[in-house]
Amino acid sequence: MAPAPLVSIVLPVYNDESTVAAALESCLAQTITAIEVICVDDGSTDGTAAIIERFAARDVRVHLIRHEQTMSAFEGRRSGVRAASADHVLFLDGDDELTADAAATARAKADATGADLVGFGVTVIEQDGSTGNRYEQRLQPVHTHLEGADVLRGLFPVGKAAQGQLWRYLFRTEILREAYALLPERLVLERVNDLPLMFLVAALSTRYVSISERLYRYHFGRGGSGHRVDTVDRAVFYTSAIRSIDVIRPAVESLAQMQPESPVLESYESARLAMIGYVCFQLIERSDSGVLDAALAHLHTVASAHDIIHAAARFYPATLAALSHHTPWLGAGERPVRSILLATSTLRTGGVSAVLTSQAHYLREAGYRVTIVARSGGSDPAAIPAGATFVELSVRGRVERLEAWAEICRIHEVDVVIDHQVLYTDHWPEFALMARAEGASTIGWVHNFVARPVFDGTERLTLIERCSNTLAQLVVLSPLDVAYFTLRGVTHVSFAPNPPSPLLLESVSHPVQKSAPQDRIELVWWGRLEQRTKQVRELIAVGVELRRLEVDFRLTIIGPDWDDVTAAKLNAEARRHRVSASVVAVGPLHGARLRTAIDAADAFVSTSIIEGYQLTIAEAQARGLPVLMYDLPWLTLVQGNDGVVSVAQGDARGLARAAADLIDEPQRYATLSQASMDAAERALDYDFARLYRDIVDGTVSPEFSPEPTLDDARQLLGLMVFYAERSNRDGRETSARASSISRRAWEWAAPIGKKVLRQFPRLRPYAHRAKQRLRLR
Missing domain, CATH: 1.20.58 (Methane Monooxygenase Hydroxylase; Chain G, domain 1)
Incomplete structure (x- = not known):
């Protein structure tokens, strides 16, 4: 009489005609003979069952159970476990193999420890026969010993990918039966049919141990994997x-x-x-x-x-x-909007932050709860608007930040997110998706002309287009921006003007009557001293042209230092061009000092190459100043604005002539000044509280989403070409400047370096590397 089996090997099969023989051979080659192999054929339509019958005819340890219809490997294993006579079970798939010592080694460990589960290593065989891939590494046992509730914690750790392969373990048979008893009969699971059983077994087990030996040979790419x-x-x-x-x-x-x-x-x-x-x-x-x-x-x-x-x-x-x-576009949410989150990078006092804080005021005026979230540190507490809740997203790590974002949406019961960073970050779509997961729709607010990414040489315009469906609405600053996105297939787009600044509101309510300049003209510019988009150095070029025209003038440049431009550098450059007596950068001014400087001027000069909504134009016009500027044709502020004189981009001579004309034509100056004040008043015509309410509700008037015209397309093509060419030119100039700086640095350092190398010749290879990095070879 054959000895009672020590291990039952349960082999569920389905149409495994080409591999089942190898699987069975690996079972029958076990170093302990006291085994049984229970094959459960799950309704195969090929020769699988016939092959098993031939093995059973030659070895009584092989048994075949046949399902009349296919019920999945989950039920196949259940039938095998019910039929098992050993008190321990190994599982084997019909397209894999066991090592010869698998049953003996695993059973010995179970006997020595009394464990419900014995884990062991796995060899993963790729279709080309190679082994040792990353998946194989992940399948090796992590814990050597676990007790009680730690079995489940260790095998299914919270926050980690779940691994439920049954063929990585030797099981106590009774615990498998307990787990199956918790589940419905005749349960058909087409895929990942081992993890459900494995999870329940881990929850029921009181002891787990493992060995490092790799006892299972898993063929990746066979069956349904890969x-x-x-x-x-x-x-x-x-x-x-x-x-x-x-x-x-x-x-x-x-x-x-x-x-x-x-x-x-x-x-x-x-x-x-x-x-x-x-x-x-x-x-x-x-x-x-x-x-x-x-x-x-x-x-x-x-x-x-x-x-x-x-x-x-x-x-x-x-x-x-x-x-x-x-992701599909969902539009505005169905639930009523009560709570709005305004997202930015850092909350400060100007630029995007100024728009956001003003927006918070109007949204609260419209009856919404407002939460402001800064995704980076360094916000100015003084910039937080009254009545708004402020949160700084201080956690680091991509996953942690997204989960914190979701928690903020839940805690503050956010219905709509207005994200002011879609033009400046690459990860905003992920935040929009996470907000959507929490039931909040996201409105993307674009703070510059649509060609800005082209000018900057980034791919963020493409990102906005490709991920636009994550947004309920895309809000831009001009009808031409609307035309671009509409032509590119983004239909849920509208434009909205920026809200007025405190200076604009105060100026319109206290108009200033300007007199035409006589003999001498006072010009003013204010903003951040930034070269890339505001082109502040062009102001010096304008000054040079005014001097050439023999115009008596003063150009006052007001604003904080920014990036590589400072007031000191501008003044030094003005001295080099011999206009320092007339072109003066005075640094930042605020409040009454800024108003006094503006009121002392006769005209506002703008040399920006690209803007979204240049609020300084409206602020200047509100105080009666004509505006002399480089052409920015999409700006809603300049359309139909008779207080603006524009010239082609880079035409410093044209701006200088426009300023000189104001001295010679007092009546024209008066007309321009009055037109400026009229335009400033029109900038306040919008009911911003209602406009923002319509935006968040998804009921924006069609006037803010005009259909594109052929002229729009023609203008957009011309502007895109201009900014692409300008970006390439600036890139070449930057590279040339860098090369020039590198050469000058080397020429300065070379005499010193030669002396050092004479004393320390071993440093010569490092000197050659430095020279190569500076592209001087």
């Missing part, structure tokens, strides 16, 4: 893995009631999200381009958008970009 998603049916198959974890929820809840101190609910929710994230990752990585949209659409029928986004962010953050590109 295949392309080239059809919707294949996507449905991949996505069915989520049902495999969803189906055990009742069992998990039952265990949680029986074991109130167990981490079973927390571990389950983490494992479920990990599974959703894994499916999302697989669909994105393996789907053909023509299938991906349909695949992700199907995923959203199986899991909620909340769970998909949280799963992707926590476990597979690299998938967020693809989700941003392939």
Whole structure:
């Protein structure tokens, strides 16, 4: 009589005709003979069963159980476990093998420790026969010994990808039967049908041990693993893995009631999200381009958008970009808007921050709760508007920041996010997705002309276009911006003017009557001393041209130092061009001092090459100043504005002539001054509280979303070409300047270097490297 088996090897098979013989041979080659091999054929339509019958005919340890219809490997294993006569079970898939000592080694460890579970190592064999890949490394045992609730914590750690492969363990047979008893009969699970059982076994187990020996040989790419998603049916198959974890929820809840101190609910929710994230990752990585949209659409029928986004962010953050590109547009949310979040980088007193704080005022006036979130540190507490809640996103790390963002949305019950950073960051789509997962829609607010990324040489314009569906609405600053995005297929776009600044509001309510300049003209410019877009050095060029025209003038430049431009540098440059007596940078002025400086001027000069909504134009006009500027044709402030004189970009001589004309034509000056004040008043015609309410509700008037015209297209093409060429020219000039600086630095350092090298010749290779880096060879 044959001895009772020490290990039952359960082998579920389905159409494994080409591999099952090798699997069976590995079982029968075990170094202990006291085994049984229980093969469960799950309705195969090929010769699998016949091969097993031949093995059974020659070796009584091989048994065949046949399912009349296909019920999945989950039920196949259940049939095998029910039939097992040994008190320990190993699982083997029909396309893999066991090492010869697998049963003996694992059983010996179980006998020595009394463990419910014995973990062991795995060899992963690629289709080309290679081994040792990263997946193989992840499959090796992590813990040597776990007790009690730590078994579940260790095998299914919260926040880590769930690993549920049954073939990595030797099981006590009775604990497998207990786990199966928690689940419905005849449960068909097409994919990831091992993880549900493994999770329940881990929750029931009281002791786990492991050994480092690699006892299992897993063939990657056979069966359903590693295949392309080239059809919707294949996507449905991949996505069915989520049902495999969803189906055990009742069992998990039952265990949680029986074991109130167990981490079973927390571990389950983490494992479920990990599974959703894994499916999302697989669909994105393996789907053909023509299938991906349909695949992700199907995923959203199986899991909620909340769970998909949280799963992707926590476990597979690299998938967020693809989700941003392939998400459907949802528009404004259905729930009434009560709470609005305004997002920026750092809250300060000017620029985007000034628009945001003014916006907060009007939104509160419209009846909304307002929360302001700065995603970076360094905000000015004095800039926080009254009545608004301020939060600084202080955590670091991509996942941590996104989860903190979600928590902010929940805590403050945010209905709508207005993100003021879509033109300045690359990760805003991820924040928009996370807000959507929490039930809040996002409005992207663009603070510059649409060609700004072209001018800067970035890909952020493409990013906005590709990820526009993550936004309920895209708000720009001019009708021409609307035309661009509409022509590019982004239809949920509208424009809105920037709200008035305190200086503009005060100036319009206290108009200043200006007199025409006589003999001498006072010019003023204010803003940040920035060269790239505001071109402050062009002001010196204007001064040079005024001197050439023999005009008596003074040009006062007001503003804080910025990047590589300072008031001191501007004044030094003015001295080099011999206009320092007339062109003077005075640094920043505020309040009454700024108003006094403006009122002492006869005209405002602007040399910006690109702006979104140049509020200084309206501020200057409100105090009666004519505006002399380089052409920025998209600006709503200058359209139909008779107080503006514009010349072509870079035409410093044209600006100088326009200023000189104001001295010679007093009546024209008076007409321009009055037109300026009229234009400033028109800038305040908007009911901003109502406009913002319409934007957040998704009910913006069609006047703010005009249809593009052929003239719009023609103008946009010309401007895009101009900024692309200008960006390339600036890049070449920067490179040339860098090369010149490098050469001058080398020429200065060379005499000293030669002396050092004579004393320390071993340093000569380092000198050659430095010279190469400076591109001097």
